Every structure is written in C-alpha cells, then in structure tokens.
Amino acid sequence: MGCRYMKMVKSVMQWGKIFLPLSSIRYFPPQFTLRNPLIEGVTDAFEAGHEVVVIVFKIRNRQDLMEQTEAHLQSKLIKNLKRLFQTVVGQEVNSKEVITLHDYFGEGINLLLKVDHDRHSISNIDIMIKKITEKIEQDFIKLYPSQYPIIEAGYMFVEKHTYSIHDSIVAAHRHAIGMAEKRKQSEINEMVLAINKIINQKAITLLAQPIIDVSTNEIRAWELLSRGPKGTVLESPLQLFSVARQTGRLYELEMIVLEKMLQQVKASRCRQDVFVNCTPISLGNIRFPSDIKSLLQKYRGISPKQITFEVTEQDSIEGLKNFAYNIKVLRLMGFKIAVDDTGAGYSSLSTISEIMPDIIKIDRSLIENIDKNSVKESMLKGLLLVAKEAGSLVVAEGIENKEEALVLTRNNVDLAQGNFYARPAMFFEEIAT
Template sequence: MSVQSDSLSQFQEIIKQQSIYSVYQPIVSLQDGSVFGYEALARGPKGSIFHSPLEMFEFAEKQGELYILEKLAREKAIQGSILEHHQQLLFINISSQVLYDPQFVPGKTLEVLHQYGLRPSNVVFEITERSSIEDFSLAKKILEHYRKQGYRIAIDDAGAGYSSLQAIAELQPDFIKIDRSLIESIHTNKVKEYIVETFVTFAQKLNISLIAEGIEHADELIKLTRLGVHYAQGYLIGRPSERPVQVEESHRTLIWQHRKVEGSGMTWTIGDLATPVKVFDKKTVISEVADYLKKNQEAVGAVIVSEDSPVGLMMRDRFFQQLTGQYAFSLFWNRTIDSIMDDAPLIVDEYMAVEQVSQMATSRSIQRLYDLVIITSKGKLVGSASIRAILESITNVRMESARVANPLTGLPGNLQINRELNKRILENKPFHVVYADLDYFKWFNDRFGFQRGDQLIQYTADIMQQAIAVCGTPHDFVGHVGGDDFIAISATSFPELLCQEMIRRFDQGVQLFYEGEEWDYVRDRAGNPVKSEGVTLSLSLVVCSCDTPISLEQISQCAALLKKKAKAHQGSIYYFQNIC
C-alpha cells in the first residue's frame, strides 16, 4: 500500500469513527484579566500522522473533504465546550472556502448548539485564511444570515496579508485577530507598535474588538495592554487545554496595572453607576416573582442568583408577556423562575469602562436593548444599571469635558489640570509632572501661518497622549495649559523614559511640517536670530516622590526653573528634579 493510500485510509477512518477532539485556548480581557472566551482547536487522534491540525486540514483540502472535516470539528468543539457561563464566547474556526460549499447548509450548527445547551450568542465564527475569499458579496450574504441568528464574526490573521484587510473592509467583523507576526517582540519594535496603534484607532471608529494572538512574553502583554488592545491570547496566558483555564494572578496584576482607562478624574467605570436591584434565588416560584412585580410597579426587572452570583435576568415586560394567554398561569404558576428567566443577560465587572459597557449593551438584539446590565465584583452581584443611566453618564461626562476643554486640542484645560494636581497631592502617592513647551513656535507661526501653527499644536497634543499610552499608566493625565504649553501627570516608574519617548516622537514627525523648506536661522520671541533647525520641544520633569506634603506652588516654581534651563539648550531636551 502506498503512503498516499495509507494516509487516505487513516483519514477516512478518522471521519468514520469521529475520532478528532477539541482543545480550548483562553482569550483574556485586557481590562480586567478575566477569561472572555475560548478558541476551539481541533486535534486528530494522538499518535496519528493527523494529530497536527495543519496536516489534517491540508490533507482534507487536497482530497476535497474539507467541508466534512470542518463540520465534524465544529460539532466536536460544541460538544466538548468548556464555557463556564453564558457571557463567555466560543470561537470556532471556519475556512473561507467552506462558505461556498453547497453542503454548508444553514441550521446544522444551530441544531448541535441546542443539543448541548448553547445558543448562537455564545459562538463566534472565526474566518481563517486557508484560502482567500473570492466572492465577497456571496460571503456577506451567507454571514449576514448567521448574524441575524445571533452569531458573531471574527477575521483571523489580520496583518499577515492584504486579503485580511480587504476582508475587514468588506465583512465588517465583530472581532479582528491580530496575527502573531505583528505581536512577537512588539515591545522592542516601533514599526509593529505603530501598526497596532493604527489597528486600535480604526477598530474604535468601527466598534470592532481586537484580539492579539501569540503572546508569549510579559513585555508583549504589557505593551498591548497599554496600547488599548481589547483581548489577548497566547501561551503566556494559557496553552490549549481540555479544561477551563485560570489566569495566573501575576498576569492579572500586570493587566490591572497597565490597562488603558479613558477619561481623567471622572466617573468612567460601570461600578459607579450600580444601583440596588431586587434579587430572587433561581428556585423561587414564579408566583412569588409575579406578586412582587404587581406590588412594585416601578421595578423594571429582577436579577436571578445562585449563591449570590447572578445567573439570569427577569424583565417586567417579558415576564408578563410569558404569562399572558389562556393557560399560561396554570402552566407556569408553580414552576421556578429559572425555567423562564433570560439565562444569558449582560453581566459585567464593576471596573469595566462605561463606554465599553455601552458598546456591548447597544449591540444586543432589539428585544434586549433596554434590559438591565448586571454588575458584579469578583463574580458576586453588586447591582444593576439601566441603559438610560449609562447613556446619561457618558453624555454628562462629555458635556463637562467639552465645557472646560481646550477648543483646539480637546484636552482638559486649566480647571481640570488644577483638579488633577490637587487630587494627586491629596492621595500622597508618588507622581511626576511633565511640563512641555515648544521652542520658536512664534517664528513657526509667523513663517508658515496660523493654520499650520494650529496643526503643530494638535500634533504636539497627539504625541503627548501617545507617549503616555505607551510609557505611562492607565490613570495618567494629559492637559493643555494654553498656547504651546502642555502638561502630563503620570505615576509611571520610569518618568525619564516617558520624556524620552515624547521627544523622540516629536522630533520624528515635526520635519513634515516644514515641507522641505530650508533656513539659516530662526528668531526667538524678541526677534533675535538664533541658529536652529526649527521648532524643538523643552520638557520640565518634576518628580514628586516624597512623603511630606507638597503644594502646587512648589511644583510650579520647580517647573519654571527647569523650563528656563531647558530653553537655554539647543534642540529638544528634558531636565528633571526631585522636589523632596
């Protein structure tokens, strides 16, 4: 028997005996370190030449048996699913060419889900690039059918080729998985960092979540967390397993320390919006819940718990809709509430950002759009929040920010700067203040015009924020004092590295504003000629790490002395001083 026929015989036996199985690799939130979901990865029989999924799927494709193997892999993924609760997601791989297979009949996956107690809202179809998508209009039509049922879509290997970018533009997925080639050593490779920064920016605009694949080192995890990537996957966090994975406490701590939090000194976590909510044990009889809702007309719903952990939600309107009808009361009256509750409500941790919760809540189906959001602390119920409260909170914060922000850059102005400094002083914890000032900005404005001057101011605001995102901590602050003066307040352990990053970014991009023009000298504010290559950045770093109280005046005086020293030096530079 030839090697080829022997391989075919083994493959056919695997399909006949359904002897493949699934392992599951965790996908972790870079907001709180919790397990967001699992990617199901198929494996052939142990000891077989097809134990490796790569060998098995490549052979199936050559034999024209890819559909039947993927169908079996999907069924095994669902059958062995290790999801711990209904908020977790199961990522199932589907190659793009299978979408066009005439055997790819809608409804088959749904049957298997129901058989094992799952629902479409638990499943993400991950489109892999074993071959590129040829007919996007047909693919969109097929995937839209699945979206309407509640499934979500992910594009795999983004950044590994041109076709994945086209797939993102055409299919508008819910998730983008960033290829390992962009993740490996990202903490030492600025080009990769800038590419991922770009992914983060456009993902925010399109309301898409990013998943970084292939993380193997803590430095990679820190960098991705600081950049604002939403989720992470890789051997560092957890290897593929047949059992649920617990994220190591050290990795959760890193995520908490470096996570990116929007806003400065304002209410931006969902826990701040938690309000008390009526609670029923899951074995409470329906008649008791009905009695409560009839007597309390203001109650919009109730949370269903098991040992203080939320397991479901019962909204008033949906509750009474189910009890309407000729025989409804007699059928349901003495049953327990868990038989009719919504067992997949939106449950979020108290530290999750309000805007992130808003995106999750408003992406639900229209039937659930106004359901309460359940808020937990370490898995235990702390309260709920309504969609109205969430949207009002976001609106109020944005209005407050707009009222006192600098109109040119949108950064917090002097009122918020003073609030932030006072807050840091009262906390009595180490922090650092970086004052930034542009040298020869008046000369630039006079030579190139105020419009270009405004663009340079906006550019400076951008590089300050980018440097904080990369080298700072989640609750760091950037403000616009006015004109060409800025301030950053940081708790980073490496303030000098932060200053170096600001200077590097500024000097790297400022040349673009000159559009190739040349000059022999610039002029200072007094009109005196000064030999210089153009606008530079002077930074004053005030290190506030003492135990004794300090004042705003001390910080200001120290910064003024450092600024004078920096401006006497040619080129971009920073000077620092510890005021203790």
Template sequence: MMDMGIQSEELLQFYDIIEKGSIYSVYQPIVSMQDGLVMGYEALIRGPKDSNFHSPLTMFQFAEQHGELYKLEQLAREKAIQGSILEHPQQLLFINISSHVLYDPGFVPGKTLEILQKHGLRPSNVVFEITERTSIEDFSLAQKILAHYRKQGYRIAIDDAGAGYSSMQAIAELQPDFIKIDRSLIQDIHINKVKEYILETFVTFAQKMNISLIAEGIEHVDELTKLARLGVHYAQGFLLGRPQPDAATIQDSLKMLIWQQRKVQGGHMTWAIGDLKTPVKVFDKKVPISEVADYFKKNQESVGAVIVSEEVPVGLMMRDRLFQQLAGQYAFSLFWNRTVDSVMDDSPLIVDEFISVEQVSQMATSRSIHHLYDLVIITSSGKMAGIASIRSILESITNVRMESARVANPLTGLPGNLQINRELNKRIHENKPFHVVYADLDYFKWFNDRFGFQKGDQLIQYTADIMQQAISVCGNPLDFVGHVGGDDFIAISSTDEPELLCQEMIRRFEMGVKMFYEDEDWEYVWDRSGNKVKSEGVTLSLSLVVCSCESPISLEHISQTAAVLKKKAKAYPGSIYYFQNIG
C-alpha cells in the same frame, strides 16, 4: 512522488477518523485586557495522538487536497461544541471555519444551532473565526451568508489580521465583530516601534468601527504590557494559557499586570460604569413567570429585572416585554407556570464595572431598536453587581462633558489649571509615590512670529497629542495630562519608569515637529528676549519632579523644584529633561 499504496492508506486512515469522529478539541483562553478575566476560548482541533493526522495543519491540508474540507470542518465544529468548557453564559466560543466552507451547500445554520441547543449553548455564545487558509473570492456572497448568521446571533471574527492583504480586504468588506491580530505583528512589539505604530492605527480604527481587537501569540510579559498600554481589548497566547481540554486559570500576577497597565483615557475626566450602578430586583432563572409578573404588578416603578444563575447574570426581563408576551388570548395560560428563562432576553448587554461609561454608551446605542432602552447589567468579577439605565449613562456623559468644557483649555480640550490643582492635591493626600512632568516649548514665540498663529495653534495641539500618546504607552491607568496654558503642559503619572516616559515624549516630539517647518531652512532663531540663538527650531524642555512621598510635600515645593529644573533644561540646546527627587 508519493507511493500510491501509502497515499491510499492515508486516505483510508483519514476516512476512518471522520467516520469514528476520533478528533478532539482543546481550548485556548482569550483574556480581557480590562480585568484579566477569561472572556472566551478558541477551539483548536487535534487528530488522534498516535496518528499521522495529529497535527491540525496536516489534517486540514490533506482534507482540502482531497475535497473533504467540509466534512472535516463540520465534525470539528461538532467536537468544539460538544467539549465546550464555557463557564458562564457571557463567555464566547471561537470556532475556526475556512472561507471556502462558507459557500458549501451543506453549511447551513440549522445544523450548528441544533448541536448548540443540545449542549445548552446559544448562537450568541459562538464566534465564527474565518481563517486565512484560503482567501475569500466572492465578498458579496460571503456578506449575504454571514448576514444570515448574524441575524441569528452569531458573531464574526477575521483571523491573522496584518499577515497579508487578503485579511485586510476581509476586514473592509465583512466588517467583523472581532479582529485577531497576527502573531507576526505582536512578537517583540515592546521593542519594535514600527509594529507599535501599526497597532496604534488598528486600535484607532477599531474604536471608530466598534470592533474588538484580539492580540494573538503573546508569549512574553513585555508584549502583554505594551498591548495593554496601547488599548488592545483582548489577549491570547501561551503566556496566558496553552490549549488544553479544561477551563483555564489565569495567573494572579498577570491579572494584576493587566489591571495596572490598562490604557489611560487621555487627560479627560472619565467615569467607570460601576460608578453608575444601582440595585435591581434579581430572580433565579428557574422561578415561575407568575412570580416575576406579580413583582412587576406590585412595583409599578420597576422597568426590569435581572435573571441569574448562582449570582451570575444570564438574562434580562423587561417589564413591558413580559406583559406584551402575556397579553395574547392564550398566552396567560401557556406561560404562567413556565420558568422565566423560557421568555427572558438571553443576550442582554452585560459589562464589567471598570469599563468606561463612554465605551458602554457606544455598545448600548449600537443595539437593535427593540433593545435600545433595555437596562445594562453590570458585573464585578463576573458576579451580579447592579444595573444602569440608558438615561443615567447619557446624563453622566453630558455632565462630564459640560464640566470638562467649563474648565478645559479651549484649544487642546485638556484639563486646565483648576483640574490640575485638584489632581495634584489628590496625589499629595493619597501619600503614594508619583511623578510630575512639566513640559515647555523652547522658541515657540519665534515659531509663532515666523509661521503665524494658525501654525502655532497646530504645534500646541501636536504637543498635547504626543504628551497623551506617551502617557498611553509608558504610563499607568488614571495618569493625567493637563494644559497649564500657552506652550506649557503637565503630566502626572505613577509609572515605575518616569525617565522612560520623558524619553518617549521627546522622541515623539522630535519625530514630528519638522513637518511644521514647511521645508524652510535657517541657522538662527530668536528667544523671548530677542536674542539670536543658534538652533534647528522649536525644542521641548521637560522638568521631571519625582515625588517619593516619604516625607510631606506641597504644591509650592513641587512648583519651585520644577522651576529650577526648567531653568536648567532651557539653558541646554535641544530637547532634554532634568529630574530631581523630593519628599
């Protein structure tokens, strides 16, 4: 047992820390996996450096044991906001709160809001990160409390996802805006296939629920590379930046790596939102409302204007909303000489130019009905670049889908021969190294005859899926997957490791093909000529043409080389790839 005198001394020391407010915040950057820029910071509390309570774990455990967790967390929130290093209004501040504190009567929105306003921040800048120190006991009450906060603009994150059952239940019950993936799932993910598959499931789930994923504890470049390829939205860890009192600077090499490894959008046609940007009138946040109103009166076709501070967008002023505010009996005289930042929408939808149009569409249409048709602000490296209207976004999606449907393979939805030839010609004209993988199923006719056309179609769709999955994991942004026809596919990639890509395709194919056999056994199959061949079933033959582009190449050259390689691969029993360098 601990000596009572020591325990009493520690308690006095703890209360002295609370009374003097002698804790402080450090901030760890959270980085976007779209562009490598800092999207926000997690505030992490530290005790006095010469104290037994310097470690946050020791300090919070002590507070919980002595019933003083609320007091400590309240002080921690205040310190996190006071020392905030947010560099522009779109960055977020992640503040840790224990689930037990949610039920404390003193945990009221007004106190946090008061501190935020004092330091020039808004609820839309804050994400409450519910930590796993204690599990949530009453989910219905927690839902009501958090709904109250959400209405004011705060967002919610669930910490330590994947570390235990309680965090998974919290995700299901609370439907957070962010899910933070625990370090235990991130460590060595580049060499652990089980972790990779678990995270793939998280990514798919997050896409369906419009939730953003943050991978925690990234310490190695290989981990970052894998996470970017899998489509995780944000990253955090010592590799990107250690907790510190000042704003972080992300290494250019890591930004470039993120940009190069971003998850490809399958083989379908996609546009970035930057392709749709159009110019818009911009006002400084300190111009008088009268100036903005005069502009709208003189420019009847203008539906909105962007409000900026030093080229960074900080708000949106929609025409109709401004005139509604000026329409009251005394509103004109009240508002006319105020600055526009007092009436603007300070939480508009602001997106980076490289985000896909489909993703922006989901974000825009999930806004409240009052803001559904507001302009979407587009930035380039954090600076104002232009806007897109909801109409232009929806029209572009419709056009892309119509074009894709017109030329895509009807079974797999992958681009057909017209788009394949366009892509190959584009790569040849770019004169940069690329690789072409032709994929062909062996003994597919035998499989179709034995198991029926429906099973055959399912196997074709499965092959299309594994091709796209392998490209997502081992390929680069803007890589391409197409369906030549029948059981023939093509992938066009600029990866530095084309053989690894082929190995991943074969691994994924072999892992799942047996599920199509319905537990049947055989010793022989029949090839397309009707010859009896000893085989365990359908296999995958890959022809890898490595185009160095050091000398001129043509479509015919690529096609002829692939045909020779295909003949070699088909002569070998089992799934295999052969490769050759050209150009």
C-alpha cells in the same frame, strides 16, 4: 531493478538541474540517496518549530511536448521550462521559507517549504500552487504558442515523529505525487484511509486556550484548537486539514469540529464566549446555515451569541458565491464573526472592510517582539484605529512574555491570547467549569 534504475537515470539526465536566481535558496540536484544538506534543512526547520511541506509539480503531457518539438530543440525546451519554474517560484514564494527546489528522482519539480501554523493556512498553499501553475502555463505559451503544458500539483507534509527524516521526506514525496496524479482513493496513500477513519469515528480532539481581558486579566472567552488522533501523522492541524481538503472531505471534517465544540460547551456548562476556526470554503457552503441550525437543535440550550466563527484572513473569500449571504444569515441567527490572522494574510484590510467583523484578531507575527520594535507598535495603533472604525473588538494573539503584554496595556487593546497567559489545555471541560 536494473531497467528501473536506468530509466530513473535517463529521466534525471533529461531534466538536469534547476538553478534559482535567489542566493538564499539552496538547490540540491537529483540523486538516489538524499544528501545530508537536504535532511539538515528539514531538521533545522523542525527544530525551529516549523512544519515542512513537499509540493510536487508534474508535467502530465511532458512526453507529448517533447514529441512535438524537433530533436535539436528539445534540450532548449526543457531548459526554458525549468527557467520558468525558477523564475515564478522566486516571484511567488518567500525565499526564507524555501528549503529546496529540485527535480527529485526525475519525478516532476519538487518544492520543499517551511510552514508555520500561525502564519500559514491550507488556502495559502493552494493559492500559491495555483498562482505558480497558471503563471508557468501562461508564460510557456508565450514561448511556444502551439504547445500547452498540463501541470498537476500535489502536496504533503513531512512527518515529524519518526526515527528517520530521510524516510519521512521520501514518504511525503510519494504521497504528494499520488495527490498530483489524482489516483483513485485506494491508490493515493494511507492518508486517505486515515482521514476517512477520522471522519467516520469523529476522532477529533479539541484543545482550549483562554482569551484574556487585558485590563482586568480575567478570562473572557476560549478559542478551541483542533487536533487529529494523538501520536498519528494527522495529529497536526495543518496535515489534518490539508489531507481533508485534497480528498474532498474538508466540509465534513469542519462540521465534526463544530459538533465537538457544541458537545464540550454543553457538557461543561460554559457560559463564556467560544471562538472556533472555520474556513471560508465551509462558511460559503450553501448547506452551512441549515447544518449549523440542526446542530443547535441537537444541543439545545447553547446560544448562538456565545459562538464566534473565526475566518482566517489568509484564506481568500474571492469567488465564494454564498459566503457573504451566509455571513448575514449567521449574524441574524446571533453568531459573531472574527477575522483571524490580521496583518499576516494576502487579503490585507479588504477582508475586514467586506466582512465588518465583530472581532479582529491580530496575528502573532505583528505581536512578536513588539516591545523592541516601534514600527510594529505603530502598525498595532493603525489596526486599532481600523477596528474602531469598523466597531470591532481587538484580540492580540501570540503573547509570549510580560514585555509584550505591557505594550498591549498601554495601547488599550481589548483582549489578548498566548502562552504568557496560558497554554492550550487538553480538556476543555476541566478548564471551563
């Protein structure tokens, strides 16, 4: 125990502190007991309705870099590497989302972020991590042309439903390190076993939230929302899909969701439209058209015209070779395509112009307090014009009160969805009958 302690002390002393230039980002130095400010930051995020993700960046060849550097320059190398992290994170991450950036226990650079189901996707995290690591590697080579840092990254969400926030942070940190080090499945963490069990048992629950016709207040469609096993770490869709993606089982998980959707549509004899999220990665899988055709044959009587695939605008479609082709095939089969989270993602209006969706779903960040913000209403009007040019219907998401709903009415928005109309319900078959 004493040797391990001294090793940790030496590692921490070597890395030292990371000071961010952003005054709004709090830095907590490495230590052996989590300080209250860090726990308070995570607690505050939970109370505000956010999730918290721990991202670990490990320099796999750190020792090699040190050995290649003269002894009197090693301290400067470490300072430059840390400075690159603080600069790049400041450039790539919204400071309001950062809880802390530090070298926790000397095991790599750790970034704790607040994330929101409605404003983030797993692709966001992956893209952000990729940008940070690539930028750091590129800038480091400019400083040290003969050296190249190999950065590995992993992430895990902090479990909310536990008696100890401290233990949850430590566990998430440990899991993230496992992901970063790409250990064998049996060694990563119990999350891998959990996701395997969920997929093998098809242990997915679907909630349903109605989509309302703004002019008549009638239900026009339903959006199905995925959840993992109730009361478990993977109940949260962010955690569920992040683990599936990092362990290479995302496509299998999404196909289970689609099968569950068809099961419930058939069991309920629902004749209204049904919306279901699907990542561009899965939609771009070469197997997707044939697999969805097989599911339709298994659950005969369901028309593809009844199903709308929601493509999250925050998810990048760049570089997905089969995505555009698959979208065309799905449309020929009769499926409709929606672009989700419009106004919140990185891809902006380019996704709409490329997909030309049947439906544009406006992100709740634009709708929130729109009755008190004339700029937001002007942005809404602009998106309505875009939708008209594209021939798309518009769904406004996240309606929480009557005042927001009235803004939609006076702007002739087609459809709306949110807790003001109805909260997601546990049993889709009970709602749809």
